[in-house]
Amino acid sequence: MSSAAQDRAIPIFLKFADVEFKVKVQNPSSSGNPVKAVMSKVASQLHIEQQYKQILRGITGSVGPCEILALMGPSGSGKTTLLKVLGGRLQENVKGTVTYNDVSYMPALKRRIGFVAQDDILYPQLTVEETLVFAAFLRLPSNMSQRQKYDRVEMIVKELGLERCRRTKIGGGFIKGISGGERKRTSIGYEILVDPSLLLLDEPTSGLDSTSANRILQLLQGLAKAGRTIITTIHQPSSRMFHMFDKILLISEGYPIYYGKGRESMEYFASSRFIPEIPMNPAEFLLDLATGQVNDISVPEELLASRQSAEFENSVIRYLQHKYKVDLEPKEKEENHRAAKVPERLQLAVQIKKDWTLSWFDQFAILFKRTFKERWRDYFDHVRLIQSFGVAVLLGLLWWKSSTATEAQLRDQIGLLFYICIFWTSSSIFGAVYVFPFEKMLLVKERKADMYRLSVYYACSTLSDMIAHVLYPTFFMCILYFMAGFKRTAECFFLTLSAILLIAVTSQGAGELFGAAVMSIKRAGMIASLILMLFLLTGGYYVQHIPKFMQWMKYVSFMYYGFRLLVKVQYSGDDVYDCESPAGCRSLQSSPSFDTVNLSGGLREVWILLGMALIYRMFAYLCLRRKINIANF
Template sequence: MPQNCIAPKPEQFNSNHSENGPPEMAEPHNSSVVAYPMQTNQQSLPKLIMFPIILKFEELLYKVKLEQKRMCWGSKGSCKEKTILNGITGMVCPGEILAMLGPSGSGKTTLLTALGGRLNGKLSGKITYNNQPFSGAIKRRTGFVAQDDVLYPHLTVTETLVFTALLRLPKTLTRDEKVQHVERVITELGLSGCRSSMIGGPLLRGISGGEKRRVSIGQEMLINPSLLLLDEPTSGLDSTTALRILNTIKRLATGGRTVVTTIHQPSSRLYYMFDKVVLLSEGCPIYYGPASTALEYFSSVGFSTCVTVNPADLLLDLANGIGPDSKHVTEQSEGLEQERKMVRESLITAYDQNIATKLKAEVCSLEVNNYNFTKDAMSKNHIRPEQWCTSWWYQFKVLLQRGVRERRYEAFNRLRIFQVISVAFLGGLLWWHTPESHIQDRVALLFFFSVFWGFYPLYNAVFTFPQERRMLIKERSSGMYRLSSYFLARTIGDLPLELALPTAFVFIIYWMGGLKPDPMTFILSLVVVLYSVVVSQSLGLAFGAILMEVKQATTLASVTTLVFLIAGGYYIQQIPPFIVWLKYLSYSFYCYKLLLGVQYNENDYYECSEGKFCKAVDFPPIKSMGLDHLWVDVFIMALMLVGYRLLAYFALHRVR
């Protein structure tokens, strides 16, 4: 069974490095360990204080409801519960690596998520960090590496880590010190060879899977975490790369961190690098203790093997209910399933008899000396537990800079530019120098302005938040920034990129189409189109934030644009009174009306028949729209602009 752990004082974890390298490493339970064992001869940076954390979890129980054919709130028995975690107890000390093993669906990731304070739903049991509950202070001292590498594809390795450092490191460090800190992490993780390479994604070739994994770990290393949680850090990697990753994790643990990781099927080399192992079978623990004594324990309860085997393979077989000498590993039948069930029940019973009671007593009796040192140290350093690492304005500037740099390729890709410019030239040729007497064609051109730049930005904006959902969840869960700073940086950063193309579009088609050749009229027409673009983009952001699913959001956008198109005031000029309210919901209607108001006034005439001139405002399509109260229309579009964006902002609060 594991030894009791004594919490060392925080200053013992923050020794300065000598010029010849880090101090000598001590054993995990020895209090004289260093906080950040970097192999570097560079001048030491200001210390990033690390507070050692003793993690304890007792009798964790987590259930989820499974919906049947009828809704759960229907009649009794329509909803069943599935137990994901069932009475799991354990503890991890600074300097130790606890590995969670088990087959797929055994509850490893759920347990890790619970330990990181990120599990939604009702969790029974108790999780403490130095005998304290989860808090904002713990949250910002916890590094969480998810199973999937959630990274921006168009940023380089250095850019990714620098932006993370700027957002997550305290404001007491200067920008140069943060960048220097990034350089140390890059060197420690062996990323120097790919530092200037883009991360890459499905449509962009970038760095390898192992390098992406190290970048993800590096993002968490930047904050010098006291508690490091990793979900399948070696998933999808070859054995050599996996060993390199785990060697890095081992060094981090030896530096005084508390490390917990899930791992699916480690090699024997990886297995013996773990200090402790928790083995789960369908949410129930069947072993907890030192990794080196697992085979000895299972042999003592009647599950020994006569051949040399990778301990992890044997443990996973047992978690699946397969005995060491079973000859029916791959077969499936009702009898074999019953046999596997009996094996699992036997292992659970053995755990309750041999491990559970002693472990519970040990965890309950464990007293963390100086468990309140975190608060004391924070008060000495004038740090409030719930304080953000950086100011709102600083977060906004960094997020704005990162957003522009990430999306510069997306916003100005060749296909998008070709799409807009080709439509502009084609439209210009179709409406080539339309004479003033062809007022119907001119009105149609203005309606085309309102329709194209009312719907094109809407469909682009729909993808914004669904595509960034995973990144938003990851970074918000780490306490990197306020939602308001992210939202404003994301939406304002898009404006220059989103407004450049419609500006070029109007420049081309306005003069080719032969509209009123007056500079002021042109400028006002451009302003109205850009105004419509921003309002349309706002509605797209709201759709995406509310639904957070691209297919559903685009479907809703399609229906909306169809309604706005029909009720926009061009196709149907006399809408029945009982449904006339639809056109007042359409920003395309207001944009069309404002464009008509800019282009025509009481003094404009057109040749309505040979030799006869009529007032433009009396032309039926224009007259049905009405050119009065234009400032009211401007105000209504402003309300739409603000309302849609507020709706999108509050919808993002639900993202978990």
């Protein structure tokens, strides 16, 4: 392996002392009672501390290379929160100290820390091998050759036992894929590709059978022996798994109640006179204590008097918290204080900020290929193809060889143009509005690992999706244009097609903006529907003469400019119609349909739509950056 890759695997000694964390909570809704709402607001201003809920309440510990620290406790005890604090993913409202080789957290540490979330956040359409290869090309140093990166992936695949499923899709939702254990091992492989010095795992055995869970723990043991520092949350391991951990930190309601070696935990609680009355799995015994449920456990005499009371469980927990504070916490703090100072070279090593391993364009080339590979099934979906073909043929038959001979026929043809505008506007908006909300968790995960620049992701996403927004309208217009009897000239056909594509690309930008602004699948769809309806009404077909106080709406509507552009490229002010009427031929410009459109007024709408397409994308990128920067998972 290259020296750059080896430098990533420097040993990390992690120490944390008196770690506290509180989260801001919203006041209960008082919308049904205005007086109560006002009083609640005043109370929140006078009592700021009531706006926060304490999650962690002073936790101390340490873990070093070649060790596995297990964070145990019931659901809601604060395990995952502590894991995020230790990984630098939660920094606001955190008190206490967390050091890495005696250095506080800094951005330079991002690429030395691997984080495996409880939910396996992977692209479902990629295979196991593709997932790891793209991660290797994005994350490994640029001074490694392609052959070395492929060899690294091959080594990880064999080390994790993924040979059998290497060419199987990850799957998820409605896509059949690999098993839960294989997904978890792929997630771990995704992180250990870059030899992280510190590996954090949130419930790595959750939802797995005992065999798969044991295999995961054996894998973690091997990774720890290679010099990594490993911290994992775990809910209720088997007795065999329990003894694989070097250290245990047991948490109850945000308080620590045991910290030390796993094999010494039973002895510690026995010395406090908590002894199981029946044979029990040590992990099950510890969790019973953490929840205060001691039905088959003998307890100290001080607690016997309250055994039948409703507060007995709380009494047990408070007793254990007090015992920890008196017996274990002082020893751990003293040990942390007396611990040998980490060598200066290791302190300096974790402070070295790593530049991007690849240039912007190299990242773009890799990420574009991955994005296209992940989404190509959506781009070339049979349903979308049938929809475009079916709608084009249906419209072509309804407007078969339409003409502009009379006012009524002209109005019908203009109606077709407006429907085309509606169809591709809505299709493009709803095709783009869900992209970022759907990929939010994947994007947050990869950005927190500093895998690539956000600008690269956005450029790849919008350009890759543009393939579909160009392909289907082109296919659609090639069928409909000549069936509907539009002008049969090459110039007019390509101008009309270009106008449709410009409308579709602008609508795509608007959809991306709506999706990035809210980052919610449900709300993004609602906002897109509302905006689309407003743009539809102000598009210039249903209402041409809009009241002055509402005219501002049409000037922000890309459908208004798109419809005007389609009309201008299809018709000319010099064309005549209604020649069979008693009054003789009239110019198209004299038709009431073009009251507000100057057919000879040039194509300034092209520049307006191009400007809108760029502005929408610029704001979409800014919204995406803001949402991703404040996101946590």
